[in-house]
Amino acid sequence: MSLKIFNTLSRSVEELIPLDPSRRTIRMYCCGPTVHNFAHIGNFRTFVFADLMRRYLEFKGFAVTHVMNITDIEDKIITAVQKTGRDLKAYTGEYEAAFLADLDVLNCVRPHQLPRATDHIAEIIELIGKLLERGIAYRSPDGSIYFSIEKYRASGATYGQLLKLNFDEMRVGERVSSDEYAKESVADFALWKARTPNDGAVFWPSPWGEGRPGWHIECSAMSMKLLGPSFDLHLGGEDLVFPHHEDEIAQSEGAGVQEHGHRFVKYWMHGAHLLVEGKKMAKSLGNYFTVRDLLGKGYSGREIRFLLLSAHYRESFNFTLEGLNGARTALARIDELIGKLRDLAASETSTPEDEMVQRFTGVMDDDLNVSAAWGIIFEWVREKNRILADGKATALFAASALASWARIDAVFGLANGSKTAEVPAEIAELLEARQTAKKAKNFKRADELRAELKLKGWLVEDTPSGPKLKKI
Ligand SMILES: [Zn+2]
Numbered sequence: 001m002s003l004k005i006f007n008t009l010s011r012s013v014e015e016l017i018p019l020d021p022s023r024r025t026i027r028m029y030c031c032g033p034t035v036h037n038f039a040h041i042g043n044f045r046t047f048v049f050a051d052l053m054r055r056y057l058e059f060k061g062f063a064v065t066h067v068m069n070i071t072d073i074e075d076k077i078i079t080a081v082q083k084t085g086r087d088l089k090a091y092t093g094e095y096e097a098a099f100l101a102d103l104d105v106l107n108c109v110r111p112h113q114l115p116r117a118t119d120h121i122a123e124i125i126e127l128i129g130k131l132l133e134r135g136i137a138y139r140s141p142d143g144s145i146y147f148s149i150e151k152y153r154a155s156g157a158t159y160g161q162l163l164k165l166n167f168d169e170m171r172v173g174e175r176v177s178s179d180e181y182a183k184e185s186v187a188d189f190a191l192w193k194a195r196t197p198n199d200g201a202v203f204w205p206s207p208w209g210e211g212r213p214g215w216h217i218e219c220s221a222m223s224m225k226l227l228g229p230s231f232d233l234h235l236g237g238e239d240l241v242f243p244h245h246e247d248e249i250a251q252s253e254g255a256g257v258q259e260h261g262h263r264f265v266k267y268w269m270h271g272a273h274l275l276v277e278g279k280k281m282a283k284s285l286g287n288y289f290t291v292r293d294l295l296g297k298g299y300s301g302r303e304i305r306f307l308l309l310s311a312h313y314r315e316s317f318n319f320t321l322e323g324l325n326g327a328r329t330a331l332a333r334i335d336e337l338i339g340k341l342r343d344l345a346a347s348e349t350s351t352p353e354d355e356m357v358q359r360f361t362g363v364m365d366d367d368l369n370v371s372a373a374w375g376i377i378f379e380w381v382r383e384k385n386r387i388l389a390d391g392k393a394t395a396l397f398a399a400s401a402l403a404s405w406a407r408i409d410a411v412f413g414l415a416n417g418s419k420t421a422e423v424p425a426e427i428a429e430l431l432e433a434r435q436t437a438k439k440a441k442n443f444k445r446a447d448e449l450r451a452e453l454k455l456k457g458w459l460v461e462d463t464p465s466g467p468k469l470k471k472i
Pocket of ligand 1: 030031032219244
C-alpha cells in the first residue's frame with residue numbers, strides 16, 4: 001500500500017514517491033522554533049505532526065533523515081535581547097533547552113539534526129552571494145541585501161507556488177525589512193540586514209558589511225546544506241506558507257543549485273491552526289498555554305500528545321482542557337486493556353494481528369487519517385475487552401494483541417500504556433521491600449508496607465504475574 005499526502009504545491013492528495021531512486025529514503029525538514037520564549041501549544045501541534053509523519057514513514061519502512069532548525073537569530077530575538085540586556089547565546093540557549101525538554105515531555109523523537117542559524121552564517125552568506133551573482137538579489141542604499149521579486153519572475157520562475165498571489169496590486173521594487181509581513185505587501189524581502197544601533201552586539205561581518213541574516217534565508221541555507229539542494233518533504237504550520245515558505249522556495253530555486261528539472265522541495269505539508277478554548281490563543285484571553293502551563297495544571301505530556309494526535313493535521317482543531325480530561329479517560333481505557341493483556345500473556349510472545357495492522361495502515365496511508373485510526377483502535381479495545389470478559393482469551397491471544405498495540409504505538413508514541421514508568425522511586429522501593437518481606441515470610445512487615453503505600457496513594461494488587469501498583 002502506498003502513502004498518499006496532501007501536497008500544498010499541487011493543492012491535491014498525491015502518492016509520496018521519494019526522490020531516492022531506490023525509493024527507500026526520505027529527507028524531511030520541518031521549520032523549528034524561534035527561541036525567544038517558551039513555545040506554545042499551537043507551535044507544538046506542528047512539531048507533534050512532524051513527529052507523527054516521521055514515525056509513520058519509519059513504520060512504512062523508509063529510512064528518514066529528519067532536520068529541524070533552531071531559529072536563534074531574527075527580529076523578535078533582537079528585540080528580546082535588547083530589552084533584557086542579555087547575551088544572545090545565553091538568552092536563546094535557555095529557550096532552546098526548554099524547547100527540547102518540552103519536545104521530550106511530548107515524546108517526540110528528536111530530529112537527527114537541529115541546526116542553529118548562528119552556526120550557519122557562512123552558508124547563509126554563500127547563498128546570498130549566489131543570488132547576487134545571478135542578479136536576483138541587490139544591495140539597498142542602507143547596505144542591506146534584498147531579494148528582487150521582479151528579477152526572479154523575469155528569470156521565468158514563479159513566485160507564489162504555494163499560494164496564488166495578485167501581482168497587479170504589487171508595486172515593483174517595494175521593500176520589506178521585517179521578517180514577518182502580510183500577504184498584501186508582497187515585496188522584496190531582506191536577505192541580509194545591515195547593522196543598526198538596535199542590533200547591539202548582534203552582528204556578523206560579511207562581504208557587504210556588518211549585519212545579520214533575514215529569517216527566511218536561514219532555512220534555505222540550513223536545509224540545503226544538510227539535505228541537499230532538492231529534498232523530499234518540507235513541513236510547517238500553515239501560518240508559514242506565506243511569506244516564509246514562499247521565500248524559502250524563491251531563494252533556494254533562485255540560486256540555481258538544483259539539478260535540471262528538480263525543485264527545491266517535492267512535497268510541502270502544512271499543519272492547520274490550533275484554537276484554544278474556541279478562540280485564537282492570546283495572553284489577554286487567558287487561553288495561551290505552553291506545555292509547562294498544562295503540566296502545572298496536572299496534565300501529562302502523554303495526555304497533551306494524545307489530544308494533539310486526535311484530529312487530522314489539516315483540520316483546525318479546538319484544544320480545550322475538557323478535551324485533555326477526555327484524553328485522560330481514553331488513555332485509561334487503553335491502559336486498562338493493556339494491563340489485563342499483560343497479566344494474561346505473562347511470558348508468552350507473539351506477532352501482531354495482520355488484520356488490525358492492515359486496517360490501521362489503510363487509513364493512515366490516506367493522508368494520515370488519524371480520526372479513522374482512532375475509530376479502529378477503540379473498536380479493537382471494545383472487542384478485546386469483550387473476549388476477555390467472556391473468559392475465552394488465551395495467553396497467545398493476549399500476546400498477539402499486545403504485539404499489535406506495540407506496532408501501532410510506534411506511530412502514536414503514547415508509551416506502552418504501562419503505569420510502571422510513572423511510579424516514583426520511593427514507591428518502587430517500598431514495593432520492593434514488601435516483596436522481600438513476603439519472601440522472608442515476614443507477613444506483618446509486608447502488611448505494614450502495604451499500608452504505608454496506601455497512605456502514599458498507591459494500592460498493591462497481587463496477581464499471578466507479580467504485584468501490581470495502582471494509583472488511588
Ligand atoms: Zn523555516
